[in-house]
Amino acid sequence: MFTGIIETLGAVIGIEKEETNLHFTVSSAIGNELKIDQSVAHNGVCLTVVALNAGSHTVTAIEETLNKTSLGMLKVGSKVNLERCMQMNGRLDGHIVQGHVDQTATCIKRSQLDGSWEFRFKYDANMGNVTVEKGSVCINGISLTVVNSTANEFSVFIIPYTYENTNMHEINEGDTVNVEFDIIGKYVARLLSK
Incomplete structure (x- = not known):
C-alpha cells in the first residue's frame, strides 16, 4: 500500500x-x-x-x-x-494507492500556466475505469487531483514542487504514463455495472 x-x-x-x-x-x-x-x-x-x-x-x-x-x-x-510502502502509523498525505497500475494513458496536452502546469491525458474507457472531477488519480505513482474529467480524458494541474521533484517535468505530449484509478471509484463502477 x-x-x-x-x-x-x-x-x-x-x-x-x-x-x-x-x-x-x-x-x-x-x-x-x-x-x-x-x-x-x-x-x-x-x-x-x-x-x-x-x-x-x-x-x-x-x-x-x-x-x-x-x-x-x-x-x-x-x-x-x-x-x-506506507507505514501504518504515518499520515496518509495522498490517497490510497495499491501500486497496481490499471492501464496506461497518453499525454495529449501539456501547457505552462501562470505558476503551474496543466497535463491532459487520454485513456481507453472501454476498460471500465473512470475519473471524477476533484477525485483522485495516480499518474506514474503521483497522487493527483482530477480536473476537467470526461469519459476518456482528464486533466491534472501540477504545482512547481511536484513538477520539479517528480518526473512530471519529463512528460511531453505523446508520452505514455502509468495510471492507477481511485480504488473506491473502481469498486463503485464495478457494482453499478452489475
Whole structure:
C-alpha cells in the first residue's frame, strides 16, 4: 500500500533482459536504506527489491507487468518516481494507492500556466475505469487531483514542487504514463455495472 507521495527520483542505471523479464537497476537517495524483498513503487508500479548495491537496487518486471505499464519504455538514464510502502502509523498525505497500475494513458496536452502546469491525458474507457472531477488519480505513482474529467480524458494541474521533484517535468505530449484509478471509484463502477 502506498500514498502517491513521491519520496525521491531515481535514475535507471542498468537494464538486463532475462527471457521475458526485465531487471532494472535504479540509483537513488534511498538506495542505501532499502532491504531485499521490500516493496517499492516505481512510477506507480509495486516491484520487489531483489538485489542491492551501494546506493542502488534492482527490481524485476515480468511480462504481465511490462504489458500493462510503461516500464518497458524505460532506458538507462530515465528518471523514475520512487515511493516505499506506507507505514501504518504515518499520515496518509495522498490517497490510497495499491501500486497496481490499471492501464496506461497518453499525454495529449501539456501547457505552462501562470505558476503551474496543466497535463491532459487520454485513456481507453472501454476498460471500465473512470475519473471524477476533484477525485483522485495516480499518474506514474503521483497522487493527483482530477480536473476537467470526461469519459476518456482528464486533466491534472501540477504545482512547481511536484513538477520539479517528480518526473512530471519529463512528460511531453505523446508520452505514455502509468495510471492507477481511485480504488473506491473502481469498486463503485464495478457494482453499478452489475
